[in-house]
């Protein structure tokens with residue numbers, strides 16, 4: 371099949387590359403000329419395990435192309451995906467300007483029947499807006515060309531995006547024509563070798579499914595963080611409670627790890643957008659609002675533990691920080707707890723020395739760009755020199771089993787604040803290390 375994917379970020383580039391891997395001819399489009407130029411030179415603008423190799427292979431096989439010209443890209447396409455960003459607008463709702471700009475360009479340039487697929491996470495009713503936008507442009511041109519608008523929300527996880535896309539738990543398709551369902555089924559069938567995991571539904575339900583899925587996962591995290599905060603106050607251990615409740619099959623172990631709060635490009639903005647969708651439709655989403663409030667507070671839990679240990683004024687103190695990315699396996703720092711913790715410590719006069727295997731460029735260029743009193747290092751042990759304590763915020767594998775003797779000998783005082791409960795098993799107190807974690 372001839373496919374066009376508009377938006378070559380985490381979702382667009384991964385989807386396009388995986389479709390190409392299955393033998394389709396895919397053109398990835400982006401408005402960002404530098405990004406497209408880099409991709410044409412074989413430079414992958416994001417870090418995602420396995421992506422670079424797969425992009426290079428499919429470019430070489432002439433299954434994957436890059437361009438900034440949407441009109442050319444869709445001239446031969448049967449399906450066009452919209453995979454541009456839907457960032458949080460000023461009022462918390464999803465900003466649809468990029469999605470609708472793409473819809474407009476499609477309407478202006480399409481020449482033959484197309485299935486237009488919303489892959490971006492968009493509020494319920496967006497497919498209707500996309501349809502109206504395209505139709506308006508066709509009317510201006512005086513053209514009568516058939517098209518379908520489909521909702522196909524994406525569930526991949528950064529850090530495991532290729533595996534998630536190649537072996538999806540399910541593919542959700544919301545459409546209102548047999549033609550569109552058939553096309554989507556043909557496109558996705560190669561991804562289901564053992565059994566069909568294709569879920570078809572109406573368009574609005576598909577749009578809602580994505581928000582419901584992310585809100586559910588965020589709820590599990592905030593729920594467990596709230597339990598952890600109560601545990602700390604009553605002398606219980608949230609880690610033991612986690613194991614105790616996870617063993618119940620109705621609850622399960624996934625997504626109930628207490629920690630420093632969720633971040634990333636999806637949960638924070640999607641939870642906020644869902645709250646806004648409810649509000650705009652006359653419903654106050656109390657649970658969703660609490661999920662967000664608990665998480666906002668949780669991002670600062672480690673900073674509060676530090677203040678409790680060292681006092682309100684941290685001037686003259688230095689902290690060594692391991693982990694900036696919002697989770698391991700990615701360079702993405704959007705809404706990462708590290709941003710909040712670093713800013714809070716610096717605000718209180720502290721200096722922070724930082725190391726992350728992948729996200730330091732992002733931190734330097736964007737998320738901690740104008741923050742003073744921070745320093746970046748290229749190895750995890752270097753940040754500990756002349757530091758009063760170690761803070762762990764992202765559970766990268768290289769942080770999971772460190773040399774505790776070296777940590778102890780390098781820090782001014784052997785203290786660890788573990789925002790991801792990674793070191794519970796090591797009995798650090800017995801090694802002479804003062805150990806603070808979440809939920810105990």
Ligand code: NAD
Pocket residue numbers: 376377378379380381382399400401402405453454455456468471472489490491492524525526527528635636
């Ligand atoms: P991203 O910011 O990494 O990429 C978006 C890309 O779209 C950028 O490269 C941008 O230059 C490009 N773009 C913007 N306007 C354009 C236009 N008019 N024409 C062509 N390109 C344009 O975003 P992302 O993380 O890939 O997310 C995309 C969507 O997918 C969002 O709605 C997001 O919520 C959703 N989503 C993201 C993830 C994830 O893990 N990142 C997972 C599931 C769903």
